[in-house]
Amino acid sequence: MDIRRARICDLRKALDTKQISAPELCGEYFSRIEAVDGRLQSYITVTKEKAFEMAAEAQKVIDSGKATALTGIPIAVKDNICTDGVKTTCASRMLENFVPPYDATVIENLKREGYVLLGKTSMDEFAMGGSNQTSAFAKTRNPHDLERVPGGSSGGSAAAVAASLAPCSLGSDTGGSIRQPAAFCGVTGIKPTYGRVSRYGLVAFASSLDQIGPIASSAEDCAILLNTLCSHDERDATSARVTVPDFTEKLGQPVNGMTIAMPKEFFADEIDNEVREAVLEAAKSLEAKGAKLVECSMPSLKYAIPAYYLIACAEAASNLSRFDGIKYGYRGEGATFEELIRDSRTKGFGEEVKRRILLGNYALSSGYYDAYYKKALALKQEIIKEYNELYSVADVILTPTAPTVAYRIGEQEKDPVKMYLADICTVTVNIAGLPAINTTCGYDKAGMPIGMSLVGKRFDEATILQLADAFERDFMPVLPKL
Amino acid sequence: MRYYPTMGLEIHAELLTKSKVFCSCSAEFGGEPNTRCCPVCSGLPGTLPVLNRRAVEYIIKAGYVMNCDISRFTKWDRKNYFYPDLPKAYQISQMPRPVCLDGHVDIKVNDEDKTIRINRIHLEEDAGKLTHEGRISLADYNRCGIPLIEIVTEPDFHSAEEVVAFFEKIKLLLLYAGICDCKMEQGSIRCDVNISIAPEGSEKLGTRTELKNLNSLKAIAKAIEVEIARQTEILDNGGEIVQETRRFNEAAMETLAMRSKEDAHDYRYFPDPDIPPIIFTEEELADIRATLPEMPEQRMARYRTAYGISENDAVIIVSDKRVSDFYDEAVDGCKSPKNVASYLVGEFMRRVNLGEIDLDELKFSGKDFARLVEYLYSDKLSQNNAKLVLGEMAQRGSSPESIADEQDLWIKEDTELLSAVIDEIIASNPKAAEQYRNGDQKVFGFFMGQANKALKGAASPKAIQEQLIAKLRR
Incomplete structure (x- = not known):
């Protein structure tokens, strides 16, 4: 069986019709991982032994005729999502040997379905970055061009799916960390509404912005995964008490009559010409399917980057304080506990993580709180207000996912401000807690994928999935040659 | 300064x-x-x-x-x-x-x-x-x-x-x-x-x-x-x-x-x-407020109005919730809450202060205590024997009845014995009897003491007193 870009529904059919067994399928992916991942570096940990055990269990369920959507489906999981008994490193020396004694809620949900864990994917350290080059263990490359970055922070999850080292994966998105690598690698990824998926077991970067979501080959696969990932969770006080629909229900329904808003600030000069053209082209094809395009404005976008980095870094500074080398994780040396903590954190964290901790603590320190953090919270309210205004006239907002295609390794990482500015298209969605999906809408001259984002109303993942699916039906993705 | x-x-x-x-x-x-x-x-x-x-x-x-x-x-x-x-x-x-x-x-x-x-x-x-x-x-x-x-x-x-x-x-x-x-x-x-x-x-x-x-x-x-x-x-x-x-x-x-x-x-x-x-x-706030139990001031007011106990006794009882809870248990259905309060504030608290009674590990119930007080005030136990019984209750936690039974501490109201004992005391102390008859009330205490000692709880103080007065005046 050719597993290159196999979709979940194809695999389901193959498994249920006994065309392939769950352990055989699992073996196919490990063959590819062994052949390719030395160059790609998408996994930090490969859980081969465990995967075959899980696959054997899944096969029993399949044989008994009780298989559900994800029984026996191999899935890669970002290495900041806790997996009981499996190392969860956040791509940091700090957690190099950390083995959580519990599963994240999303992992429990997947286990109930009988999924198969392929391994833990690389990422930017503690999800801080957009290139996967801050990973302490596996600096993932882009499967379309190994000289380029895969995006980040869920770069491993996106690259693994693009290169068919997993049919689908889990990522996490704090300021674009699912959508941007999905765009750079030419796959589909959705960040659900804040509160839709439990954060329990996701190692926190910025608690008010973080959300787990799926990365896969199609919007349909994302919908299938969301059906399992979403649940109200008593262990996460920010988990919403909303009913979870069947996200596949609206797929295939006509999109005519749908209104799509395109705020002009997202198509301004900072956006690369080829990217702009491809996204506008995609908008036209949606218009041809009966959707109505509306031009509009989102003036607060110019404040989005500072607001985002203040909120995210402040929360991160506090969230990452627990890594002190005392209970678990990297332990430095020192005669007093102050020295021990200082040494552990100096050596355990990478440069980008330390930069953001400093930034966050600065923004929260006495005398600066009002000037920075409080203002950022006010901007958050402003951004939410502008989104609400847009949604009074539109069903969905369409923007590019990133200002450029994947850039060359080493091109931008040395300039943190430039790196931060590259998040301009994605961060407002997290600030407002909205759902957004990336799907591939074209390729540049060099053959690098270009992504567009569809942003929905709160808890209306179904509509953006429907729209992305409608687009994907007439779009032929190009597979990397890897 | x-x-x-x-x-x-x-x-x-x-x-x-x-x-x-x-x-x-x-x-x-x-x-x-x-x-x-x-x-x-x-x-x-x-x-x-x-x-x-x-x-x-x-x-x-x-x-x-x-x-x-x-x-x-x-x-x-x-x-x-x-x-x-x-x-x-x-x-x-x-x-x-x-x-x-x-x-x-x-x-x-x-x-x-x-x-x-x-x-x-x-x-x-x-x-x-x-x-x-x-x-x-x-x-x-x-x-x-x-x-x-x-x-x-x-x-x-x-x-x-x-x-x-x-x-x-x-x-x-x-x-x-x-x-x-x-x-x-x-x-x-x-x-x-x-x-x-x-x-x-x-x-x-x-x-x-x-x-x-x-x-x-x-x-x-x-x-x-x-x-x-x-x-x-x-x-x-x-x-x-x-x-x-x-x-x-x-x-x-x-x-x-x-x-x-x-x-x-x-x-x-x-x-x-x-x-x-x-x-x-x-x-929500009203519901939570409604679950608040009775607070010390309210308890004190209840003790004063419903049971008629003194302010001093009420203050002492409510200042320790364990004592107050014990008191509430004792007086539930009891006829003389005021007596229970004074014995509690007196003898009971004395033993608490001496460390003989541990409020965190009480060996007897409020009900046991209330019955003990009842026996004391209805002349079934003498003052001294009641103390004895309380001491035993604090130590081993039996009921007042079984302790009084075991150690034969009940007042028996043995009128024959009482009469004989009093006759004997008066006969062996003619001088004191003479003094009493001449109006010296102070010696009466001496006779009471002698009688108590000889009778060892066989008669109630009230009966002894009555008999003594009657016989001395004769």
């Missing part, structure tokens, strides 16, 4: 919830180290706190009994600092929007009434415990996440007596409300004192220090005394007080500097994004 001290308190009280404030671990005191903790309260990555609604109910109750305004909107903040007993490196606490604001509590010191204002009460989590053994330190996270309320007063105290009276009153209110067991020795209630002195008559307050490590009421009073003396000496010698935290060393009777204002932490408070704010409705 003469100085006038001014003090304010920060009281930390652990709430009596079954589970911790942000996870489902047991909140009980003690346990083998690190057996009452889980990934959440030991701060493992990826875990999230979920607020215990019972703890919120308890702090609202605390607010009501201290006459506070309850915020309709309340939220939690992170207080960030590194310390090995704080696994997340931040404490979840409340900064700008605490649950309770602007309360007051009345106290009585040297017969004078005084009102102490409460600035705020907020809900937070306790930290773990460090033990230092030579060059190594051990962390126990059992206490991590036990719900804690912090009661902050205004600087309304001007003497150690006021502080002690207030602290005792707070303990009483918390105990009655059933929200804290107030065991200072286990650290379930702790008190820090902010203290400054200023020349008498001065409008301005002096520079304050904060006293910590006050483990008993005695320590609080002593530490205040010692610190006032230290500050006085500095000012008298022309020195300046440094704003700092000081630790009381009870053995050495001195306070020692812990950290000064300069090395004070910048806690970088900000709203905790993991815990959504709470908005209370009037109905």
Whole structure:
């Protein structure tokens, strides 16, 4: 069986019709991982032994005729999502040997379905970055061009799916960390509404912005995964008490009559010409399917980057304080506990993580709180207000996912401000807690994928999935040659 | 120069919830180290706190009994600092929007009434415990996440007596409300004192220090005394007080500097994004208020009006909730609550003070005690034998009936024996009998004593008295 870009529904059919067994399928992916991942570096940990055990269990369920959507489906999981008994490193020396004694809620949900864990994917350290080059263990490359970055922070999850080292994966998105690598690698990824998926077991970067979501080959696969990932969770006080629909229900329904808003600030000069053209082209094809395009404005976008980095870094500074080398994780040396903590954190964290901790603590320190953090919270309210205004006239907002295609390794990482500015298209969605999906809408001259984002109303993942699916039906993705 | 001290308190009280404030671990005191903790309260990555609604109910109750305004909107903040007993490196606490604001509590010191204002009460989590053994330190996270309320007063105290009276009153209110067991020795209630002195008559307050490590009421009073003396000496010698935290060393009777204002932490408070704010409705608050049990003042009023007991007795009974609960159990269905009260305040409390009765481990019930009092007042047991029976009850917990049976302590009302004994006493003391008949009432006590001794409870005091009078007058 050719597993290159196999979709979940194809695999389901193959498994249920006994065309392939769950352990055989699992073996196919490990063959590819062994052949390719030395160059790609998408996994930090490969859980081969465990995967075959899980696959054997899944096969029993399949044989008994009780298989559900994800029984026996191999899935890669970002290495900041806790997996009981499996190392969860956040791509940091700090957690190099950390083995959580519990599963994240999303992992429990997947286990109930009988999924198969392929391994833990690389990422930017503690999800801080957009290139996967801050990973302490596996600096993932882009499967379309190994000289380029895969995006980040869920770069491993996106690259693994693009290169068919997993049919689908889990990522996490704090300021674009699912959508941007999905765009750079030419796959589909959705960040659900804040509160839709439990954060329990996701190692926190910025608690008010973080959300787990799926990365896969199609919007349909994302919908299938969301059906399992979403649940109200008593262990996460920010988990919403909303009913979870069947996200596949609206797929295939006509999109005519749908209104799509395109705020002009997202198509301004900072956006690369080829990217702009491809996204506008995609908008036209949606218009041809009966959707109505509306031009509009989102003036607060110019404040989005500072607001985002203040909120995210402040929360991160506090969230990452627990890594002190005392209970678990990297332990430095020192005669007093102050020295021990200082040494552990100096050596355990990478440069980008330390930069953001400093930034966050600065923004929260006495005398600066009002000037920075409080203002950022006010901007958050402003951004939410502008989104609400847009949604009074539109069903969905369409923007590019990133200002450029994947850039060359080493091109931008040395300039943190430039790196931060590259998040301009994605961060407002997290600030407002909205759902957004990336799907591939074209390729540049060099053959690098270009992504567009569809942003929905709160808890209306179904509509953006429907729209992305409608687009994907007439779009032929190009597979990397890897 | 003469100085006038001014003090304010920060009281930390652990709430009596079954589970911790942000996870489902047991909140009980003690346990083998690190057996009452889980990934959440030991701060493992990826875990999230979920607020215990019972703890919120308890702090609202605390607010009501201290006459506070309850915020309709309340939220939690992170207080960030590194310390090995704080696994997340931040404490979840409340900064700008605490649950309770602007309360007051009345106290009585040297017969004078005084009102102490409460600035705020907020809900937070306790930290773990460090033990230092030579060059190594051990962390126990059992206490991590036990719900804690912090009661902050205004600087309304001007003497150690006021502080002690207030602290005792707070303990009483918390105990009655059933929200804290107030065991200072286990650290379930702790008190820090902010203290400054200023020349008498001065409008301005002096520079304050904060006293910590006050483990008993005695320590609080002593530490205040010692610190006032230290500050006085500095000012008298022309020195300046440094704003700092000081630790009381009870053995050495001195306070020692812990950290000064300069090395004070910048806690970088900000709203905790993991815990959504709470908005209370009037109905929710009313429901919680309705669950408040009877408080000391209400009990005292009930004792005075329904049972007619003296103010003095009522004060003594309610000032210890265990005594008051015992009394309530004793008088339930009892005909003479007033007698029970006086025997309780007298003989029972005497034995409590002597350590013969342990209020935490009472061996007999209130009902047993009420029957004992009943026997005493209905002349079935003599004064002395009742004491004997109570002593046995305290020791081994039998019923008063079985003890009196076993040891043959009942008054038998043996009239023949009584008559014979009295005849004999009068006959062998003719002089004293003569004195009585000549109007000397004092010797009557001598005859009563002789008769009691000879009869050993065979007759009631009333019967002896009647017989004696009759026979002596003859």
